[in-house]
Amino acid sequence: MKNTPENKILTSSEIGALSPRVPRQSEALIDVPKPKEARLFLEDGTEITYLPEASGDITPGTPFIKKGDRAKKKWVFRGRATDGNIVLEQEGGEGVLVSLRDFEAGYKKSRKVYVEKTREGKEIKLDTEEILKESTQFYATHNLREFSDKLPREIKISAAGEARIREALKEGFDKAMILPSSEIQKGNIDKLLGEMADKPFPGLLETDQYTAYYMYEPDTTKNATPRNRPAKKAYLVLYQSGSIPPETRGKTPPQLDQLFTQKKWDGLTLEEYLIIQRKELETRKNHGFDAYFDTAAQSQWTWLLDSRVSGGVVRASWYPGSHRVEVYWNEPGFSNDLLGARPVVVVEIEV
Numbered sequence: 001m002k003n004t005p006e007n008k009i010l011t012s013s014e015i016g017a018l019s020p021r022v023p024r025q026s027e028a029l030i031d032v033p034k035p036k037e038a039r040l041f042l043e044d045g046t047e048i049t050y051l052p053e054a055s056g057d058i059t060p061g062t063p064f065i066k067k068g069d070r071a072k073k074k075w076v077f078r079g080r081a082t083d084g085n086i087v088l089e090q091e092g093g094e095g096v097l098v099s100l101r102d103f104e105a106g107y108k109k110s111r112k113v114y115v116e117k118t119r120e121g122k123e124i125k126l127d128t129e130e131i132l133k134e135s136t137q138f139y140a141t142h143n144l145r146e147f148s149d150k151l152p153r154e155i156k157i158s159a160a161g162e163a164r165i166r167e168a169l170k171e172g173f174d175k176a177m178i179l180p181s182s183e184i185q186k187g188n189i190d191k192l193l194g195e196m197a198d199k200p201f202p203g204l205l206e207t208d209q210y211t212a213y214y215m216y217e218p219d220t221t222k223n224a225t226p227r228n229r230p231a232k233k234a235y236l237v238l239y240q241s242g243s244i245p246p247e248t249r250g251k252t253p254p255q256l257d258q259l260f261t262q263k264k265w266d267g268l269t270l271e272e273y274l275i276i277q278r279k280e281l282e283t284r285k286n287h288g289f290d291a292y293f294d295t296a297a298q299s300q301w302t303w304l305l306d307s308r309v310s311g312g313v314v315r316a317s318w319y320p321g322s323h324r325v326e327v328y329w330n331e332p333g334f335s336n337d338l339l340g341a342r343p344v345v346v347v348e349i350e351v
Contacts, residue, residue: 040078040087040095048095050087052079055100061156061350063110064088074110112155114162116169124169126176128155131236135178138279142195146188150180152234156350165238167264168345173238177276178349182229185271189222196274197325201282208286209323216328224307224314224329226269230348237272238345241280241289244300248340253313253332256305256341265343267305270314270327272344277318277325287318292326296337303341315339 038052052060055077064075075096078087086103088096098107112128132155139147155178157165179185185192197213215221229235248256260267268276273290280289293299301317308314312331319326 038079040089042096043094048081048087048097050079050081055080055086057153059154062154063112064107065110067106067108072110075107109154112157114165114169116166118170118172122172124172124174126165126169126238128157128236131155131176132178138177138275142278144188144191144195146184147180150184150234151178152349155236157236157347158350161347161350164264164345164347165236168238172242173240173345175241176236176238177279178234178236179272179275180234181232182226182269182271183232185269186226189271192271192274193222196278204281204285207320207323208281210325211323213325213327214319214322215326220309220311221270221314221327221329224270224304224309226271227306227308228266229269229306229346234349236347236349237266237276238347239268239276239342244302244340244342246296246340248303248343249296249299250335250337250339251341252335253303253305255335256303260305260341260343263343264345266346267303268307268342268344270304270307270316273302273304273316274325277316287320290316290318290342292317292319292338294338299338299340300342301336301339303339305341 036052037049039047039049041047054060058077060077060079062077064077065072066075074091075088078089078095081087081097083097085097085099088098088103088107090096114126114128115123117123132151136148136151139145139151193213193215198210200210248259251259256267259265277287277290281287288300290300290302291298292301299317302315304314304316309329312329312334314327314329316325316327318324
């Protein structure tokens with residue numbers, strides 16, 4: 001029998017060479033694309049070439065300030081130059097080369113803090129680093145490890161996103177949380193219900209203590225589709241700790257959609273509502289944030305305007321008479337003078 005390539009009999013050494021334990025060059029790395037070089041000009045006009053890649057846990061785009069600089073001039077990490085120096089970009093767009101040693105000794109990450117005043121003169125401050133820390137701790141202490149693990153290490157927000165944050169603060173959005181992608185939230189809806197709407201919280205009055213939640217048509221309601229959320233990305237959600245806006249009460253979802261579009265608001269989703277009502281309960285030690293009342297001025301019963309089922313829109317509240325969170329859905333034409341819609345502002349986090 002002739003040994004053609006198809007029927008060649010292999011020798012013992014050739015057979016042994018096929019073993020995955022035999023050392024060989026990794027073929028998988030041959031076609032891996034190298035980071036593309038980028039260019040920047042120094043203050044004197046000299047052009048430099050650098051690789052826009054991370055240095056340790058510092059990723060391109062991370063803002064820094066010089067230690068001891070009272071003016072807090074901004075510097076942005078861009079990557080490493082071909083000679084190994086760190087490349088920073090100044091506010092004016094000029095590049096600066098800094099040795100790794102001087103960079104580590106002389107610069108620190110800049111905390112992103114927004115401060116604005118409302119029309120009434122109330123000052124509202126949002127510290128993204130602090131919000132990230134609080135959100136991470138909240139998820140970790142509520143057995144939502146996947147949530148905390150999927151949050152970004154650094155908060156990077158586009159110029160448009162920053163502008164929206166400032167607008168929201170001026171409008172009285174005084175609280176915020178950072179959430180993992182809506183896909184992760186939705187995939188953990190049963191765990192969210194158990195941790196956020198069912199588990200007792202120590203120290204509450206008996207009338208405010210959680211009992212088993214109620215959900216109308218759970219197979220439908222739990223699978224409500226979220227709207228207006230970034231796909232597969234974490235995001236910042238700002239909300240108002242005060243009462244539901246009175247202009248939202250007594251309106252149908254289509255009417256509210258029109259109002260929210262005009263004001264550049266988003267509605268809550270079911271998952272966000274579960275998280276935020278629990279966070280507010282633990283802060284206030286009562287259900288004043290979302291409790292149903294039989295007077296419109298007091299009622300915090302809310303549409304979850306950005307959670308939709310095939311036949312309508314989800315709504316929820318803490319119902320004092322039953323001592324529980326109750327979640328329903330209604331057709332788009334439904335309205336009630338006691339039912340409003342709590343607005344939020346969603347800002348995508350850059351990756």
